[in-house]
Amino acid sequence: MLRLKKLTKIYKTGDRALNDVDLEVPTGQVLALIGPSGAGKSTLIRCINRLVEPTSGTVELGDVELTGLGLGGLRKERRRMGMIFQEYALVERLTVMENVLSGRLGYVGFWRSFLRKYPQKDVDEAFRLLDRVGLVEMADKRADELSGGQRQRVGICRALIQNPSVLLVDEPTASLDPKTSRQIMRLIVELCKERELAAIVNIHDVALAQMFVSRIVGLKLGTMVFDGTPAELTEGVLTRIYGDEDWSETIQKVEDEDEMDAAQ
Amino acid sequence: MAISTVDGQKVWQRRDRNTQFKIWFAWLIGTAVFMWCWQQISAATTWQFFWDAPRIAADIGGRAVPPRWSYMDKLWEPLWDTLNIATLGTVLALMMAVPVAFMAARNTTPSALFVRPIALLIIVSTRSINSLIWALLLVKILGPGVFAGLVAISIRSIGFCAKLLYEAIEEIDETQVEAITATGASRWQVMAYGIVPQVLPAFAGIAVFRWDINLRESTVLGLVGAGGIGLQLQGSLNTLAWPQVSLILLVILFAVVVSEWVSAKVRGAII
Amino acid sequence: MSVALEARLGQPWKKPPFISSPGLRWALLIGGVIYLILAIYSIDVNWARVYRGLDRGWQFVIAFANPDFTSRAGEIKDGMIESAVMAFASTVVGIGISIPIGLGAARNISILPVYLVCRAVIALSRALNEIVVAILLVAIFGFGPLAGFLTLSFATIGFLSKLLAEEIEDMDRIQAEAVRSTGATWLQRYIYGIHPQVVPRLIGLSIYRLDINFRESAVLGIVGAGGIGATLNTAFDRYEFDTAAAILLMIIVTVMALEYLSGIIRARVQ
Numbered sequence: 001m002l003r004l005k006k007l008t009k010i011y012k013t014g015d016r017a018l019n020d021v022d023l024e025v026p027t028g029q030v031l032a033l034i035g036p037s038g039a040g041k042s043t044l045i046r047c048i049n050r051l052v053e054p055t056s057g058t059v060e061l062g063d064v065e066l067t068g069l070g071l072g073g074l075r076k077e078r079r080r081m082g083m084i085f086q087e088y089a090l091v092e093r094l095t096v097m098e099n100v101l102s103g104r105l106g107y108v109g110f111w112r113s114f115l116r117k118y119p120q121k122d123v124d125e126a127f128r129l130l131d132r133v134g135l136v137e138m139a140d141k142r143a144d145e146l147s148g149g150q151r152q153r154v155g156i157c158r159a160l161i162q163n164p165s166v167l168l169v170d171e172p173t174a175s176l177d178p179k180t181s182r183q184i185m186r187l188i189v190e191l192c193k194e195r196e197l198a199a200i201v202n203i204h205d206v207a208l209a210q211m212f213v214s215r216i217v218g219l220k221l222g223t224m225v226f227d228g229t230p231a232e233l234t235e236g237v238l239t240r241i242y243g244d245e246d247w248s249e250t251i252q253k254v255e256d257e258d259e260m261d262a263a264q
Numbered sequence: 265m266a267i268s269t270v271d272g273q274k275v276w277q278r279r280d281r282n283t284q285f286k287i288w289f290a291w292l293i294g295t296a297v298f299m300w301c302w303q304q305i306s307a308a309t310t311w312q313f314f315w316d317a318p319r320i321a322a323d324i325g326g327r328a329v330p331p332r333w334s335y336m337d338k339l340w341e342p343l344w345d346t347l348n349i350a351t352l353g354t355v356l357a358l359m360m361a362v363p364v365a366f367m368a369a370r371n372t373t374p375s376a377l378f379v380r381p382i383a384l385l386i387i388v389s390t391r392s393i394n395s396l397i398w399a400l401l402l403v404k405i406l407g408p409g410v411f412a413g414l415v416a417i418s419i420r421s422i423g424f425c426a427k428l429l430y431e432a433i434e435e436i437d438e439t440q441v442e443a444i445t446a447t448g449a450s451r452w453q454v455m456a457y458g459i460v461p462q463v464l465p466a467f468a469g470i471a472v473f474r475w476d477i478n479l480r481e482s483t484v485l486g487l488v489g490a491g492g493i494g495l496q497l498q499g500s501l502n503t504l505a506w507p508q509v510s511l512i513l514l515v516i517l518f519a520v521v522v523s524e525w526v527s528a529k530v531r532g533a534i535i
Numbered sequence: 536m537s538v539a540l541e542a543r544l545g546q547p548w549k550k551p552p553f554i555s556s557p558g559l560r561w562a563l564l565i566g567g568v569i570y571l572i573l574a575i576y577s578i579d580v581n582w583a584r585v586y587r588g589l590d591r592g593w594q595f596v597i598a599f600a601n602p603d604f605t606s607r608a609g610e611i612k613d614g615m616i617e618s619a620v621m622a623f624a625s626t627v628v629g630i631g632i633s634i635p636i637g638l639g640a641a642r643n644i645s646i647l648p649v650y651l652v653c654r655a656v657i658a659l660s661r662a663l664n665e666i667v668v669a670i671l672l673v674a675i676f677g678f679g680p681l682a683g684f685l686t687l688s689f690a691t692i693g694f695l696s697k698l699l700a701e702e703i704e705d706m707d708r709i710q711a712e713a714v715r716s717t718g719a720t721w722l723q724r725y726i727y728g729i730h731p732q733v734v735p736r737l738i739g740l741s742i743y744r745l746d747i748n749f750r751e752s753a754v755l756g757i758v759g760a761g762g763i764g765a766t767l768n769t770a771f772d773r774y775e776f777d778t779a780a781a782i783l784l785m786i787i788v789t790v791m792a793l794e795y796l797s798g799i800i801r802a803r804v805q
Binding site: 294297298301302304305308309310313314317320321324344345347348351352355388389392393394396397400401404405406407409410411414480481483484487488497501513516517520521524 | 570571575577578579580584591592595617620621623627662663664666667675676677679684750754757758761764771774779783786787790791
């Protein structure tokens with residue numbers, strides 16, 4: 001479904017953010033990308049929808065090669081890639097509804113979007129999504145009136161209304177408290193299952209990643225150093241990704257939490 | 265801060281000797297320059313007039329009171345003109361300042377190499393020159409009247425508004441723009457959804473702020489023939505009609521106070 | 536599917552308006568439009584005159600490409616020096632007077648009567664336009680830079696003391712209280728508790744004000760209060776656009792240099 005081949009990004013400063021990354025994500029798979037700060041997780045995600053222009057290598061979505069597209073073609077393909085951000089990245093001074101509908105910008109013309117005259121089916125879909133995440137009553141509130149968890153839900157709606165085939169998720173829980181973090185992660189995973197979306201989720205909370213996803217990829221200094229299931233993520237692997245530290249606690253905790261979840 | 269040793273004892277001082285010396289030197293230079301400046305002013309002043317000033321001030325004050333209230337009839341129209349110069353001038357300036365600001369802001373400029381320097385040049389050159397000088401020039405070009413004043417005010421305001429606006433544009437949260445771009449929005453849609461909502465409050469604030477300043481400035485444009493209540497002021501000064509002058513000054517003061525009040529109210533409502 | 540959702544499906548959606556009361560919204564809109572029409576209508580433009588003037592405007596633009604610094608070099612030099620002198624001297628004097636007034640106008644360290652008097656001075660200085668003040672001072676003190684110097688000093692007081700007072704009111708109270716708790720006198724309290732916090736900002740503002748004073752000194756000459764403005768006015772009166780362009784260029788360059796300088800100094804101080 002989504003295929004990265006020898007993806008490399010070198011910034012103008014000379015920093016090698018990504019180093020020959022090869023990665024394939026099949027339809028319906030949720031993949032967690034872990035690694036220390038500065039490992040290139042954000043860059044990887046942004047290279048896929050070309051918010052950051054990759055230096056070399058290719059990105060293929062279905063049978064379209066994204067890296068070769070011109071601006072117009074890129075716009076069209078970006079509609080198929082929903083993105084969810086760390087700090088929610090809602091346009092704070094617009095209402096919740098406008099934020100959700102902004103996910104349709106790739107489909108409507110400038111004047112329609114400027115005058116907020118979206119097609120009725122888009123409006124209905126926006127309300128359905130808001131209802132799905134439990135925010136339908138908030139539709140006409142301004143985005144900056146919402147709590148962190150609510151904002152991230154709106155961000156999810158904005159990504160989903162694009163009707164994407166891939167979700168790019170950048171640290172969705174970094175600004176949230178532990179409980180909300182789990183709720184958001186669960187919501188993302190559920191929605192991906194419902195809609196058969198492939199997703200790449202950047203996350204620095206290893207325990208949270210292990211809890212929810214079926215595949216984990218470890219990135220260190222721009223190079224892939226691990227690719228496997230949560231069960232295969234051992235102390236040795238974590239040391240390889242993050243460096244020396246006592247990891248037994250992290251893994252232990254995860255198992256406990258899993259049991260708690262199972263018991264519920 | 266520094267610690268030095270004097271007679272085997274440690275002495276704390278706020279600055280070390282070198283810094284202290286430099287600071288004293290700067291003070292010395294500053295004082296010398298000021299003394300020289302004062303000398304220049306003093307040389308160009310007829311001190312006889314200066315010592316005579318209290319008497320003259322009392323004399324003028326005596327003539328100016330009471331203001332000639334009946335003259336008010338002739339002030340309504342110039343006052344209306346003054347208001348129009350300020351308001352329309354601000355509107356016109358904003359229409360021109362918005363594109364200039366977008367061209368000048370690092371994150372929205374179409375070309376940092378060619379367009380941005382031109383935009384910055386427009387900003388600097390219109391901003392550095394006072395509206396009264398613009399009026400002086402425009403009266404010569406467009407002929408005396410309200411129109412020259414209006415254009416003068418709007419040209420002067422372009423740079424001012426564009427500068428504040430482009431600083432606001434540069435301070436926006438880029439991730440919001442990124443998020444809109446990631447949906448597949450076009451350039452103009454990104455502008456309308458990602459950037460404009462973020463700078464709108466700043467824009468409104470700048471507009472009201474500048475309108476307030478423009479009303480003050482447009483009260484004196486008439487001195488060089490560019491319309492508004494300043495024309496009456498000039499006329500009254502030329503004929504030494506001090507009761508009229510005092511009335512006009514009161515009206516100007518009143519207008520300024522009202523405009524400040526209005527702008528404070530509007531800004532409060534927006535933010 | 537929730538009830539709230541069912542109620543909304545199939546319904547058109549509209550962005551909630553900025554002003555929620557429809558009456559007020561329409562009143563403001565219609566009032567605004569009527570005002571604009573009246574205002575535009577009341578400005579009569581003599582297009583024939585404008586058309587004739589375009590030629591002169593073009594000459595002026597050309598003059599900018601070809602400014603004449605030389606033929607009135609003496610007058611320009613004297614004017615520029617006088618402007619600079621007025622700007623500098625008035626800034627220094629303005630700062631000197633602004634500090635006590637700014638302290639007096641800060642509610643957290645001043646007593647009420649002093650506060651009211653200082654605020655009144657600030658309000659008066661800010662409300663009076665520089666040009667108006669200059670006209671009055673020229674009438675009283677006669678033509679020349681003294682009137683301009685006094686005008687600018689007066690304007691500086693309103694500007695600096697207000698910002699200074701606000702700065703003091705905003706500043707860190709605990710720091711000042713820490714010094715107070717050592718039993719310091721009023722002056723010591725100022726020197727140790729307030730001064731260090733306010734000085735960097737004061738320096739920045741002073742340089743900014745020097746910049747403004749220089750710009751203003753260029754127009755005071757138009758009403759006879761000294762400086763480059765008189766030379767500029769004469770140049771315009773004689774239609775010597777090339778000389779006028781030269782003067783304007785010099786003003787622009789000086790202002791840019793001052794702005795650049797103030798940027799550097801502010802960055803160093805803070």
